[in-house]
Amino acid sequence: MKYRGLISRSAIAVALIYSLPVLAQEEVPQDIAAAPGQTIIVTGTRRTDRTVAESPTPIDVYSGQELQKQGVADMNQVLQNLVPSFTVARYAIGDGSSFVRPPNLRGLAPDQTLVLVNGKRMHRSALVQIGANAQSAGAHSADLAQIPAIAVRAVEVLRDGASAQYGSDAIAGVINMTLRNDTDGLSGYARYGQYYRGDGEDYQVALNGGFKLGDSGFINISGEYVNAGKTSRGVTRAGAALLRMEQPDIGVPALAQRYGNPELESYRFFVNGGFDLGESEVYFFGNYGHSFQEESFNYRQSVDTAGTDIEGNSFGLNGIFRDYFTDFDNTLPGIQTGAAGGNVYAPNDYEYVTRDYTQVADCSDPLVQNWSCIYPGGFTPIFFGKIDDISGTVGYKGTFGFGLNYDISGSYGQSTLKYTMNGTMNPSLGIESPTEFYLGKLEQRETLINADFSYPWEVGFASPVTIAFGGQYFRESYELGLGDPASYAIGPYTGNLVFHQDGTPVCTNMVYDPLSPDTCTQLSVALPVGANGFPGYGPAIAGESSRNSKGVYIDIEGDITDQLSFGIAGRYEHLSDFGNSTTGKFSARYAIVPDVIALRGTVATGFRAPTPGQVNTSSIATGFNPGNPNAIEYMTLPVTSPVAAYLGAEALKPEESVSFSLGTVFTPAPGTTLTIDYYNIKVKDRIGTSGTFVISDDQRPTLRELGLANYATVNEVQFLTNAFDTRTQGIDVVGSYRMPIGDLGVLNSTLAFNWNKTKVIARDPDIVSDVRVAQLEKTLPKTRVILTENWTAGPLSVLGRMNWYGKYTVTDDGPVSQTFGSEFVFDLEVSYDINDNITLTAGAQNIFSNYPDKFDNRPGGLGPVYASTGGRFTGDIYPDVSPFGFNGGFWYGKVGFKF
DSSP, rough: THHHHHHHHHHHHHHHHHHHHHSSSSSOOOOOOOOOOGOOSSSSSSOOOTTTTTTSSSSEEEEEHHSSSSSSOOHHHHTTOOOTTTTEEOOOOGGGGGTTTTEEETTSSSSGEEEEEEEOOOOOOOOOOOOOOOOTOOOOOOOEEEEEEEGGGEEEEHHHHHHHOOOOOTTTTEEEEEEEOOEEEEEEEEEEEETTTTTOOEEEEEEEEEEEEEEEEEEEEEEEEEOOOOOOOOOOOOOHHEEEEEEEESSSOOOSSOOOOOOOEEEEEEEEEEESSSEEEEEEEEEEEEEEEEEEOOOOOOOOOOSTTTTTTTOOOOGGSSEEEOOOOOOTTTTSSSSSSSSEEEOOOOOOOOOOSSSEEEEEEEEEEOGTHHHHTOOOEEEEEEEEEEEEEEEEEEEEETTTTEEOOOOOEEEEEEEEEEEEEOOOGOOOOOOOEEEEEEEEEEEEEEEEEEEEOOOOSSSOOOEEEOOOOEEEEEEEEEOOOHHHHSSSSSEEEEETTTTTBSSSSOOOOOGGGGGGGOEEEEEEEEEHHHHOOOOOEEEEEEEEEEEEEEEEEEEEESSSEEEEEEEEEEEEETTTEEEEEEEEEEEEETTTTTEEEEEEEEOOOOOOOHHHHHEEEOOOOOOSSSSSEEEEEEETTTHHTTTOOOOOOOEEEEEEEEEEEOOTTTTTTEEEEEEEEEEEEEEEEEEOEEEEGGGHHHHHHHHHHHTOOOEEEEEEEEEEEEEEEEEEEEEEEEEEEEEGGGEEEEEEEEEEEEEEEHHHHHHOHHHHHHHHHSSSSSSEEEEEEEETTEEEEEEEEEEEEEEEEEETTTTTTEOOEEEEEEEEEEEEESSSEEEEEEEEETTOOOOOOOOOOOOSSSSOOOOTTTSSSTSSSSHHHHHHHTSSSSEEEEEEEEE
């Protein structure tokens, strides 16, 4: 819209003008206003008395109630609505990335943020991200969606590197989920909602029960059930629309493929408990989660269109639907037949005749077969993902008589992702192929043992110096499990050349002339290998790999004077596959005016080793490039693959980071806090996916010699690489104010701002292309603003939230790109306590149903967009990397209860 920029700048200016004078209001009495900065924190410090405002590192704390006052169940989206430097996209056709959404904190990779539960490392998901944006592609991180909001007492988001304190992964920051420990009985809520378009029906039931165990113990159990319907925000494909008009009886679907949210059903449980033994305690916590999701893949067109659309475009069939030739009558001895890479022999009198590919084949000739006999209207594979997630931790902690605190714990976590697919086939097996497949599984297993100690040492400073030290043993394993044999089988109809039985080639352009053999274009059979859309995991890539690491650390912090605090930490780790690493961190805070204004800063180094999953991940999928209606088969190969090495891949090595931050904390009055922090993070040897390598016909014989099963059909290849360095810098501003307004209740205001910029500062241009650089630097918005107002008056509470997202650019091979404009999204929720036990809530997210800009036909853009449908060739009209999604407004109603 033409007025979008004016509205954006005006609204942000109004928000800033409104919020900043609040800081000068008269002091609010402590008995009616809790100061936001005075919450005690446990993340980023080993002290037991550190508050948010006193922290030398930037940290945000959100209560469980704040997490629940939203209309979504996915913890990724919950955090995105609260933390401006936290973003997550909704991938419409992203393979596993549609099932396990990868978030970015401060513009860095998902696995550069460490996730803790009750201060203990949460295990990773089974998925190594491949179908996600450039910042997330190749990442192997925890699945935040496994944590239901009702199980969480508070979440702390440490926006600072902390590898020296917590170990590998904590480069961008740390997210710590503290589980509920209350024993007040039962509470919960039931929610129903749907999108304004009438789809995406969403049911959620969440329960929590807290109970005492005898006189000294407790147990708190949380459970959540979610059933979310699919959405569709695309249009039918232009080719399918024209073909459906031309041949309405062959079964072309009205919506050839769906572009939207996957269908989801999940249930998740968390337990947290313990026993107080006096000077010590035993604790335990764990989870089990199960989800089943479904997404649509791309449509495969069965025949050519006979005519053209209103712009004069015609649309061709998918290559799978070309005739293929069977070797049904070979009589030549000693010649390989009926196997991939072998030859197919036709009768001596057979000559190739081009048939009418605008018509469905009848398959009456046993020598010539066609998949349109099975799928006359084309087909759209349906992809399913089943996730099972389980973990458990048991620990013993306490204090020795001389003041030494100890915490000994053991944890186990496991994530399993199983893939199935139906409505497809393995083309290389011919028309006898199954149409449903079990594709295999991914499984991540982790075992963790921690021993942590701390001692408050009195040395005459303003506070005791807390000396913390400890050790950790960590073992992780990654498994690629076999799919059905048919899902990965190399059938007889791929990589074959067609000959007559007398040994002369069958030509597609002429009758074979032995005097001019070079003029013959030989007929070949090159159908794709494996379940079409996502071949199953076969013996060539299936297997298990593991590694272990041992680490020790020391962390010292204290207040030298009432105004000056410091912290210093160091960590040494030894990994069985990548050797030794040493990281360190120094932090300081100086109160210029005690209790009013302070400066703070940190300097840190970080380390993150590639996981076994990243070293061994592999996948094959089918997709489309902008402007090209032909399907492409693209592969992600492990760096250990001979084909990846042939294309330039090298063994992965650890990422290393150097970061610093500098900020100020302003607390002019009780209930008022303003923080401003600048950060700068350099990551060397960053892990991500390479640019795509387009496979030429000249390379296929080499790929065959290197053992690549689908050498005859693969179009593009990529692999994980360390071939680039980045620098990410930004500014975080967070202002909070709690204002009592007499009989009208209390108004809580929060304004949060983030500016973030990533720059590729070094790369190997042969591996990391200009397109990949643009994707790394421009896909995420650089600017984000969140303004939240929460008014409470007796039984009534109203929450309003404004999100503003800056512009971003989507780039694809070509190169082609389109910049999408900045957008506002507003949320509103109203709650009323009927009595002490029942609360009614109504709300809407994206209340004005805003959408991202559409794809268009600008020169050098991501089109073409077809006038006949309003969508691109694949039917999509919105970018799925949009930071606020593409589904429009969502309304919901909720009933809460507690007994």
